[in-house]
Amino acid sequence: MSDSIRDTVILGSGCAGLTAAIYTARANFKPLVLEGHEPGGQLSITTLVENFPGWPEGIQGPQLIENMKQQATRFGAELQMGHLVSADLSKHPYELNLGKETIRTRTLIVASGASARWLGLPSEQALIGHGVSSCATCDGFFFTGKEVAVIGGGDSAMEEALFLTRFATKVHLIHRREHFRASKIMLDRAIAHPKIELLTNTVVEEVLGVEEKEVKGLRLHNTRTREQCTLPLAGMFLGIGHEPNARMFAGQMDLDEDGYIKTTNNVFTTLHGKIIPGVFACGDVQDRRYRQAITAAGSGCMAALEVEKYMEEHGH
Ligand code: NAP
Secondary structure (H helix, E strand, O other): OOOOEEEEEEEOOOHHHHHHHHHHHHOOOOOEEEOOOOOOHHHHHOOEEOOOOOOOOOEEHHHHHHHHHHHHHHOOOEEEOOOOOEEEOOOOOEEEEOOOOEEEEEEEEEOOOEEEOOOOOHHHHHOEOOOEEOOHHHHHHHHOOOEEEEEOOOHHHHHHHHHHOOOOOEEEEEOOOOOOOOOHHHHHHHHHOOOEEEEOOEEEEEEEOOOOOOOOEEEEEEOOOOOEEEEEOOEEEEOOOEEEOOHHHEOOEOEOOOOOEOEEOOOEEEEOOEEEEEEEEOHHHOOOOOOOHHHHHHHHHHHHHHHHHHHHHOOO
């Protein structure tokens, strides 16, 4: 373990983490940003972001993240590959175990985000990377001239389906209910697209092709008619939401029933309802309601300002 004590460590390099990095770096705390399993977070695997204020024509997600990284490092933020294995928040300075090294820090900003959710079918798990994907932006190109399915009824599913029409001959949008959670504008775009076909009240029972080691189709079940059918296709993309990356804090921080970090006054973390001093959470790991790039950035800013207040109050 190093003797040095960091002023602040930020877990996660998505929109929330990098905004926190910009603010804490400008406050001269030389933040260390641990990039995590999915550097850049969800924006780094999305396409055009049309609703981030300040970009009238929209901006590509990876570019927005790259800009934030440059902005943070310009003021002295340090970015490091790596992720948290475990943390000890029972002693201060807090100890962060990264496997190969342990870092001590006075304050901590948890901005570890949320990761794509899977259906959990054994056949789906066996075929990840062989036709099953949770990232159309990353893998869509491999399905040029082929037929694919997107699972889900929210904005992510709409976005993935629309993106995949660039490559695929046809995109089946499969949703388990009749009604869609997606915003009207996104749903209307999907409905209007000639390559997209909507299948509602339909669940995937099995992904076919495990023996062949590539997706051959889906066995589907209609929950209304109770009919089963097989849909031949080459790829299945998941767009069914995300799981918060907070499991490593179980027992050290209050989490809600779905594993999101519970916060009070926006970004303060608690244990048994009592505030954990100097430990803040921001972005999707604590936000199950808004989950937008701009709200993540906003809460990253709040967490950073609380770090500043904490450091001032403790004479650092
Ligand atoms: P979401 O809104 O939570 O939607 C998840 C969808 O997946 C729901 O339709 C849900 O079905 C379905 N689903 C969940 N678990 C399932 C399962 N096990 N099997 C089958 N279907 C399942 O998540 P999201 O689409 O990722 O969006 C999250 C947030 O990001 C939203 O606030 C959204 O507006 C935002 N977002 C915005 C944009 C954009 O504006 N460009 C793009 C992407 C995301 P039910 O409806 O039946 O629960």
